[in-house]
Amino acid sequence: METYSGSMQDPQLLRYSRQILLPEIDIAGQERLLGASVMILGLGGLGSAAGMYLTAAGLGHLVLVDFDRVDTANLQRQIAHGTKDIGRLKVESAAERLRALNPDCRITTIDGRLDGGDLAETVARTHAVVDASDNFPTRFALNQACYETKTPLVSGAAMGFAGQVCVFKPGQADSPCYACLYNDHDAAADTCTESGVIAPLVGIIGSVQALETIKLLTATGVPLLGRLLRLDALTMTWTSARIAKDPRCRVCGGPEPVSA
């Protein structure tokens, strides 16, 4: 057996052993995870699941962004928060839960609405972004920031019994963006916050987002790039369809941005 001479300590080698055992991840992949920074926008149902799996898997740094506070009606599916957290800021409640889960993961919290330059600046300091928000204006703003800073975006949504995930990698030739998929007309029809959602669905979709993020960070497998993965939980049917880049897209349709 080879002697390990990297930066991980024995407890970490043990803690992440079931991932290090995977030839696709190995020591190198685990070290990449421990050195990576990811932003999660939205600490609701999707963000709870994605955040908990990324933290447990040994991500080095998480930036949690949410302006909202924990409400009783959140607890049915937002498993990073507990009954005692009602009324607390979601980022504080989630940070406490995640720190208890794995102290290796450094957590930064931003309790507010980020937009424009602030959002792009925060996104630029991360290696990937998990969109776990619940509304179109936020999703469009996040897509814009990821496009400008060429940051990979792992987008997820869940409503009723239906969920979807898609990964966008701005800067890659022919890569579509979130705005190629949806326009302002779709956004006007959004009723996400008023409709119900079945609890485990957000866990499934958030977990797929965490897995796709780990794959991106460790360059493992084939990412869900430009493919829209959909789940109909009522029939438990998964489908996936390629998304074409829209040459007239208001975000990515013009010339490439110069900032990296």
Ligand SMILES: [Zn+2]
């Ligand atoms: Zn686009």
